[in-house]
Amino acid sequence: MGGNNKIVAFCCENSACAAADRAGKIRLYYPDNVRVIRVPCAGRVDVLHILKAFEKGADGVLVMGCQEEACRHLTGNTRARERVKYAEILLKESGIDGERVRMVNLAPEMAHKFAQEVSEMTERLKGLGPTPIKNGGPQR
Amino acid sequence: MAIPFREVLNSGKFVITGEVGPPKGTNLEKMIHHIDLLKERVDALNVTDNQSSVMRFPSLGTCLLIKEHGGEPVFQMTCRDRNRLALQADLLFAYARGIRNVLCLTGDSITVGDHKEAKAVFDLDSVQLLHTVHTLESGWDIAGNELDGAVEFCVGACVTPDADPIEPQLIKFEKKVQAGIQFCQTQAIYDLDNFRKFMEYARKLDKNTKILAGIVLLVGARMARFMNESVPGIYVPEELIDELASAPKGKGLEKGIEIAGRLIRQIKEQAICDGVHIMAIGREELVPEILAAAGL
Amino acid sequence: MIVAERKPLEEIKEMIAGYKRILIVGCGTCVTICWAGGEKEVGILSSQLRLAFGKDGNELLTSEVTIERQCEREMVEELRDKVQEVEAILSLGCGAGVQTIAEVFEETPVYPALNTKFVGMPEREGVWVETCRACGDCLLGETGGICPVVRCAKGLLNGPCGGTKRGKCEVDPEKDCAWTLIYRRLEKQGRLDLMRKYYPPRNFQAVTRPGKVEALQA
Numbered sequence: 001m002g003g004n005n006k007i008v009a010f011c012c013e014n015s016a017c018a019a020a021d022r023a024g025k026i027r028l029y030y031p032d033n034v035r036v037i038r039v040p041c042a043g044r045v046d047v048l049h050i051l052k053a054f055e056k057g058a059d060g061v062l063v064m065g066c067q068e069e070a071c072r073h074l075t076g077n078t079r080a081r082e083r084v085k086y087a088e089i090l091l092k093e094s095g096i097d098g099e100r101v102r103m104v105n106l107a108p109e110m111a112h113k114f115a116q117e118v119s120e121m122t123e124r125l126k127g128l129g130p131t132p133i134k135n136g137g138p139q140r
Numbered sequence: 141m142a143i144p145f146r147e148v149l150n151s152g153k154f155v156i157t158g159e160v161g162p163p164k165g166t167n168l169e170k171m172i173h174h175i176d177l178l179k180e181r182v183d184a185l186n187v188t189d190n191q192s193s194v195m196r197f198p199s200l201g202t203c204l205l206i207k208e209h210g211g212e213p214v215f216q217m218t219c220r221d222r223n224r225l226a227l228q229a230d231l232l233f234a235y236a237r238g239i240r241n242v243l244c245l246t247g248d249s250i251t252v253g254d255h256k257e258a259k260a261v262f263d264l265d266s267v268q269l270l271h272t273v274h275t276l277e278s279g280w281d282i283a284g285n286e287l288d289g290a291v292e293f294c295v296g297a298c299v300t301p302d303a304d305p306i307e308p309q310l311i312k313f314e315k316k317v318q319a320g321i322q323f324c325q326t327q328a329i330y331d332l333d334n335f336r337k338f339m340e341y342a343r344k345l346d347k348n349t350k351i352l353a354g355i356v357l358l359v360g361a362r363m364a365r366f367m368n369e370s371v372p373g374i375y376v377p378e379e380l381i382d383e384l385a386s387a388p389k390g391k392g393l394e395k396g397i398e399i400a401g402r403l404i405r406q407i408k409e410q411a412i413c414d415g416v417h418i419m420a421i422g423r424e425e426l427v428p429e430i431l432a433a434a435g436l
Numbered sequence: 437m438i439v440a441e442r443k444p445l446e447e448i449k450e451m452i453a454g455y456k457r458i459l460i461v462g463c464g465t466c467v468t469i470c471w472a473g474g475e476k477e478v479g480i481l482s483s484q485l486r487l488a489f490g491k492d493g494n495e496l497l498t499s500e501v502t503i504e505r506q507c508e509r510e511m512v513e514e515l516r517d518k519v520q521e522v523e524a525i526l527s528l529g530c531g532a533g534v535q536t537i538a539e540v541f542e543e544t545p546v547y548p549a550l551n552t553k554f555v556g557m558p559e560r561e562g563v564w565v566e567t568c569r570a571c572g573d574c575l576l577g578e579t580g581g582i583c584p585v586v587r588c589a590k591g592l593l594n595g596p597c598g599g600t601k602r603g604k605c606e607v608d609p610e611k612d613c614a615w616t617l618i619y620r621r622l623e624k625q626g627r628l629d630l631m632r633k634y635y636p637p638r639n640f641q642a643v644t645r646p647g648k649v650e651a652l653q654a
Contacts, residue, residue: 048476051483055490090480093445094487132491220590224637246597249589249607260590267594268637282637300598308619311631312595318634327598372601 005125007034007118008053009062010045014072016064018108023115030115031122034062041065042103043076050087050101054133060125061087062117064104077105097128142212145184145241146294149323149350154408155415156436157214157325157352158182158427160206162197171197172205174424179211181428184241186214186325186417190221193253200230203239214296215239218247223263224272224282231276235291243296243325244269266297267312270319295320300327300373301338310341317346324349325417328356328367330376332406339413350414353407357400357420357430360392361385397426401433408434437466437557438530439564440473440550445484451547452485452524456495459522460485460549461515461537462502463529470564472550473528475502481528481549506533512540519544554586572643578630580621585638587614593635 011017020036039045042065053061063084065077081103088098102121106113148155158178160171178185185206189199203213215234217227234242250260264272275282279290297316303309316324324342329335335353342351356374358364361384364376380399387395404416420427452458460482468474482498489496499518503511506529515537519525524545527534530552538546554566569586575593576583585591589607596615599606603616622628 048479048483051480051487055483055486090484091487094484095491096487132493133487246590246592249599251589251607262590262592263640264637265590265592265594266597267634271634271636298598303596303598303600304602305600305616305619307623308596308615308631309598309600311619311628314632315594315634372599372606 004130005033005059005122006057007031007060007062007121007125008058009034009036009064009118010039010042010049011036012042012065012076013038013040015066015070015106015108016042016104016114019064019106019110019114022109022111026111028111028115030118033122034118041071041073041076042080043071043073045080045083047083047087047090050084051090054091054096054100054131057131057133059100059128059131060121061101062104062121063102064106064114064117067105067107070107081105096131096133099124100128100131142179142210143183144294145212145214146322148183149294149414154436155323155350155352156182156431157184157186157415157417158424159186159188159417159419159421160202160424161188161191161422162199162202164194164196166197168197168205171202172209175206175209175211177425178427179206179209181431182418183415184212184214186216186243189216189218189245189247190253191248193220193248193250193255195253195255200234200239203234204237207238212241213239214241214243216243216245217269218245219262219264219266219269220247220250220260223261227264227269228272228276228281231273231291231293232287232289235293236289240292241294241296242273243298244273245298267315267319270295270297270316270321274320294322296323296325297321298325298327299338299342301329301335302327302331302375303373304375306338313342314345317349321349323352323414325352326354327373328354328419330358330374330380330403332403332412334375336412352415352417353403353413355400355403355416355418355430357418357423357426358384358396359423360387360396393426397429397433400430401435404430404434404436408436437469437555438532438552439470439554439556439566440467440530440552442472442477442481442528442550443548445481445488448481448526448547448549449485449488452496452526455523457497457522458499458524458526459515459518460498460500460526461506461528462500463506463527463533464502464504465507467528467530467533467550468502470558471562473530473533475500478502478528481526506530507536509536509540512536515541570643570647571638572647573639575635578633578635579618580625580627580630582614582618582621584614584618587612587617593638595631 045063050061063080065080071077084103087101092098104117160174187199187202199216203215206213244266246266250258272282273295276291279287299313361381364381367374368376384395460478462475462478463473478500482500505511519541526547526549528549534548555568556564556566559565571585589605600613605611605613
């Protein structure tokens with residue numbers, strides 16, 4: 001299983017959400033430490049959402065959007081990729097490993113890819129250990 | 141005693157100037173050797189002013205040294221390191237100590253040198269510096285105060301005949317001529333066809349300004365390619381690069397000397413301009429060989 | 437507009453080390469437009485600092501606010517209640533903003549989170565370039581609307597130096613030579629005579645530093 005690591009997956013409702021549902025329906029194995037947050041488009045995910053996820057105790061974040069060239073909102077997924085890159089830089093500045101955040105492109109039927117990405121992130125987090133921000137981090 | 145440079149310029153002879161680069165530090169031995177070696181062979185010796193924005197022994201001090209050794213110095217003055225007060229003060233000092241030739245330059249950018257974090261001054265530009273020299277000559281400083289004792293200089297400037305684009309450079313050259321210059325030393329030239337075009341333009345503009353073509357010694361094909369790629373205002377034609385590349389291993393320098401000598405000879409024989417300014421950049425001891433290769 | 441850039445997080449962390457409660461203040465004008473100190477950047481910096489402090493096991497309470505203009509006393513005055521609850525203020529305003537806050541709240545230390553760079557304009561999305569040196573003696577009318585004081589690396593008034601290469605500057609081959617641009621613009625307008633004119637040395641007294649302007653109108 002996923003152990004103590006918490007993953008937040010921001011999932012586009014046009015692709016990644018369906019892939020996650022399908023993975024459940026066909027009973028694919030993937031770690032249970034992932035919390036799916038439904039978003040209307042990966043392009044809706046802001047760097048601040050990613051940072052806040054870590055502040056609230058996430059150990060890894062996945063931003064999952066449609067495949068390249070297949071975004072319903074045209075450029076949402078490419079914007080998401082750029083933001084993930086920026087979030088990596090911001091996290092590194094704060095002393096948090098940039099590998100803890102990752103952009104994934106997938107189609108609605110790619111249940112295996114969803115499961116595989118969650119598993120890979122879980123493995124990566126096992127290597128990195130939990131973030132030093134514990135108990136949801138200091139509150140505002 | 142050396143013949144005043146102004147007289148040489150007016151004599152109608154083919155003028156040859158050289159250059160010494162002051163050292164970083166107070167050991168002047170090598171530079172003095174170069175001065176002694178060149179002072180009789182050239183009509184005047186330029187002294188670079190913190191060349192390439194690298195801090196060195198000063199131009200002004202070196203000019204005095206050249207005078208002590210019986211040579212004729214050309215005081216190179218850039219606008220990069222001094223504001224208008226310091227520039228004028230140095231001109232007063234230079235004149236009072238017998239320096240009679242000044243070359244007014246803008247100066248390289250601070251960032252190409254070894255004190256990259258320094259403040260670049262550029263209070264004046266080269267054209268304004270030329271006007272400044274003439275204002276001091278008239279007995280006034282540029283703030284309008286009368287001088288107790290004026291200056292008098294043989295004034296020069298530089299030009300880049302291979303600048304890209306050339307038109308703005310020519311307009312600037314025009315402004316320098318209008319400001320009043322006795323001589324102009326050019327950036328290194330290798331392409332004589334292009335240089336002829338520049339000279340046609342320069343002669344049309346003004347017949348009296350003496351133009352000395354810049355000759356920089358090429359030490360190999362690699363240096364030539366590097367200059368084409370990275371040094372603004374320098375263009376080495378492909379044939380010359382091929383010629384350098386064709387030299388047997390270890391003979392690149394000899395080839396370079398041969399090319400420099402040939403360029404000088406062609407310029408002189410075809411009377412393309414009034415003389416040459418040889419920049420050996422750290423290899424001043426080779427200048428006699430270059431002159432020999434030119435048949436001078 | 438005034439263009440600024442955020443300081444590295446490490447430097448900001450060092451400045452505010454030792455404080456537990458800080459107010460992070462953004463500015464809604466220039467620095468919002470140049471992505472350095474608006475509401476969004478305040479949120480990001482705030483989150484980054486909490487993560488960084490949390491990682492070291494330290495607590496940091498941050499409150500965030502962005503006002504329309506940090507360089508106006510009246511607008512800064514709105515912060516009074518919030519300032520009373522904190523030990524220090526971190527400003528994402530330009531240098532003028534930081535100083536206005538410092539003047540209004542003399543008892544509270546204020547720290548700059550930005551480095552103010554220049555007066556400029558956007559070149560393309562996410563890229564800003566310097567276009568005005570605030571020299572106090574504008575000559576754009578004679579240079580085809582291209583400023584040589586700021587866009588020429590040497591600030592030359594009488595034409596290019598010898599460092600132009602393929603129309604680019606010797607300092608940075610990515611940057612255009614201002615005098616090449618000026619030449620082309622004036623040529624297009626048939627006004628090259630302006631480039632042939634002699635421009636005397638600049639008057640640095642056009643702005644006596646520190647600068648001060650008093651309006652004539654009441």
